[in-house]
Amino acid sequence: MGERADITFKTTGSKWLLPVSEYLGFPLDQVNFLACQLFALGAAFWFRLYLSPSHANPLVRHAVAALLGIAFLIFCFGWYSAHILTVVVASYLIIIKADINNVHRYSMVTAMGYLTVCQVSRVFIFNYGVLSTDFSGPLMIVTQKITTLAFQLHDGMCKKSEQLFPEQRALAINVRPSLIEYLSYNLNFMSVLVGPCSNYTEYIDFIEGRHISRRLRHHSGTCNGQNGYDKIPDPSPLNAVCRKLLICSGCMLFFLTVTRSLPITYNVDPHFVGHAPFLTRLTYAFFSIQAARPKFYFAWTLADAVNNAAGYGFLRMDENGKPSWDLISNLNILGIETATSFKTFIDNWNIRTGIWLKTVCYDRAPKHRLALTFILSALWHGVYPGYYFTFITAIPITMAARAVRKSVRHHIVGVRALKLGYDILTWASGTKICCVKGDCCHDRLNGAEIRIGNSLNDSGNANPRCASINSIPAGTSQTFVCNEMEGQYVNIVIPGRTESLTLCEVEVTGTNIARHGKATQSSVRLNGPPEKAIDGDRASIWNEGSCTHTNRESRPWWRLDLLRTYKINTVTITNRGDCCHDRLNGAEIRIGKSLNDNGNANPRCAIISSIAAGTSKTFACDLIEGQYVNIVIPGRKEYLTLCEVEVTGIESDDSFEHPYG
Structure with a gap:
């Protein structure tokens, strides 16, 4: 069941390494790919050490990264590299010349359309059904980058900050990139052949020397340099690179000893298909597919190591004070x-x-x-x-x-x-x-404390206390409200006794997800539209213009559409402060996925007994799943006025399960 010796692997790239290919028995296109990646690894170390931001300006770093990437494309694919260069240049013209309000649409249609045409042509140019390192691989990576940049450019130049999710806001691009920046981002030697796709703003930070310091400040919770990160050398990626190269070596050994003895092409061998029993074919298909994974492990891990060697891919310092270089791991x-x-x-x-x-x-x-x-x-x-x-x-x-x-x-x-x-x-x-730890020992958690803060004194256990855990029944979850405490570290500690600490899941929510939703209500009175309850302003005096208002009606309601399904942790409501605070007494918070009765028939999170004038009150909703958050006053005619509604939660499993690549 070895590979058939008569298979010819076509390549339009360089034939300089043909003797090596014949000696090793590997297809020439794969030998070219591996040679480029190993050269890129050495170039990455040189790029970090001798072309660092302190030694070269960003223009030089952009130019070198782009030119090396283009050279790799030509070496591997010859004239077929023109396809990749064509779509990149065409997409740059779109973002420069096209209407900025539609640039993301034009870029998506152009990049995906060109990729699809090339994928169709690939069927007739290469052996259909044989996974080979043809030009469509880099073209797929470039398509990701082109469309990612276009959408983030549209976010930065066409949308208001409050319309964006937090991650979109952090990655939004506010200025059109220059040609050299665009070419460098799409064609840099570190990721042009096998990726991974990264975000444009993070890549520019890397080129301009802000990548590590910005992430250190972000994860330390400060931005004034007083944490000392601006005064210490950037952490070295050497250990991460060595670890990933060791993984690559293991994957290559597995490929040479196991994968090549279970060729995936044997699944379509006419003799095997015609004579082997179904269960034999099914078993062979299972094991040959499993054995094929290390090829991808090798390629993606080596690409990650190349990026790290260049100084790109720093994520944060872990809890042991060691650098993590997994920002763009695939x-x-x-x-x-x-x-x-x-x-x-x-x-x-x-x-x-x-x-x-x-x-x-x-x-x-x-x-x-x-x-x-x-x-x-x-x-x-x-x-x-x-x-x-x-x-x-x-x-x-x-x-x-x-x-x-x-x-x-x-x-x-x-x-x-x-x-x-x-x-x-x-x-x-x-x-x-x-x-879920529901089988025993649930009382071990009794008396545990939740502490939140920015300090690692006493391993973080000296930070301010959010709550004490009296008890949590076996196999269940419990929500604790921390009233907007700030901190990088969340600790759970059992003080005062010797004990085993067992946790089956800890979920932390803090971002106000209401800001990105859409609000509506049963009626509008006195310039009090529903959007004012999610404007980010807790101003509670009517004349300050930040409160909603309905007509006096039976069962007035206000509804927030979160646009996706969340497990709702808390709902915080700010009541009117200048008058009428008792109007909210008896209101109900309802959360769910249904719009029956305008969403007012969804499960109830809480009943609002009262909220003092001009104050905010938080209600724990125990991770009720839903897209809609309603506040309704049942059983009487009333005005409904809300000065702010804030919601925290965790995106539900139902919200996104991405199709794997």
Whole structure:
């Protein structure tokens, strides 16, 4: 079952390494690719040490990164590299010349359209069904970058800050890039062949020498340099690069010893298909597909190491004070191999492609987001029928998996034997289960404290206390309201006794997700539209212009559409301060996914007994899932006035399950 010796792998790139290819028995296109990546690794170290921001200005760094990337393209693909250069130049003309309000649409149509045409032509140019390093791979990466930049440029130049999600606001681009910046971002030697796709603002920070210092300040919670990070040398990526190269060596060894003995092409061998029993073919397909993964592990991990060697990809300092260089990592091998669910698998596989799909499609689509995201993923991957079958059928499969999760898993997690069997089953098949410590020892948490702050004194346990945990019943979750405490570190500590600390899940929410939603209400009176309750202003005096107002009517209501499904942690309401604060007495907060009765029939989070004039009150909603948050006054005629509504929560599993790459 070895590779057939008569297979000829076409290449339009350089033939300088043909003797090496013949000696090793590897296709020439793959030898060219590996040679470029190894050269890029050495060039990356040189780029960081001798062309650092302190030694060269950004223009020089941009030019060198782009020219090396273009040289790699020509070496690997010859004249076919013109396809990649053409779409990059055409897309730059779009962002410079086109109407800025439509630049993201034009860029998406151009890049995806050109990619699709090239993917179709690939069927006739290369061996259909053989995964080879042809030019469509870099073209797919460039398509991600072009569209990511276009959407983030539209965010920065066409949208108000309050219209953006926090991650969109942080990555928004406020000025059109210059030609050299655009070429460098799309064609730099570190990522031109195999990616990963990164964000334009982060790449510019890297080129201009702000990448590490900005992330250090961001994660320290300060921006005035007083944390000392501006005075110390940038952390070295050497350990991270060595670790990733060691992983690459292991993957290469596995490929040479196992993958090549289980060629995936044997699945379509006519003799094998015609004579082998079905179960034999199914078993071989399973193991040959599993054995093919290390090829991707090798390529993506080596690309990550190249970026790190150049000084790009710093994420943060971990809890042990060691630098983490996983900002643009494309996979988590351990997470993939131990995944007990389809979602866990795709969350750890081709991570940057999942982020791209979320950035340009899922977060933008007004409806049918899941279906549109799967369709875009299928188009991006190419014209292999298997991709279309996989991604289109994944839509109902994903919906079914969600339903099973919600109706089955809570019956299983409390029984150890059932849970173990379920974990094994889902590891093999891809159904999801959550881990909850419901089998014993729930009273260990009694008396534990939640502490939040920016200090690591006493390992963070000296920070201000949010709450004490009296008790949490076995296998359940409990929400604690921390009243907008600020801090980088969240500690859970059991003081005063010797104990084992076991936590099955900790979820922290703090960002006000209401700001990005859409508000409506039963009626509008006295220039009090519903949007004023999510304007970010807690001003409680009517004349300050920040409160809503309905007519006096039976069951007045106000509704917030969060635009996606969240597990709602808290709802904070600011009451009117100059008069009439008792109007809110008896109001109900309701959360759910239904618009029956305008959303007022959804599950109830809380009843508002009273909120003092001009003050804010927070209600814990115990992670009720929903897209709509309603505040309704039942049972009487009344005016409904709200001066601010703030919502925190965690994006639900139902919100996004990206199609893996």
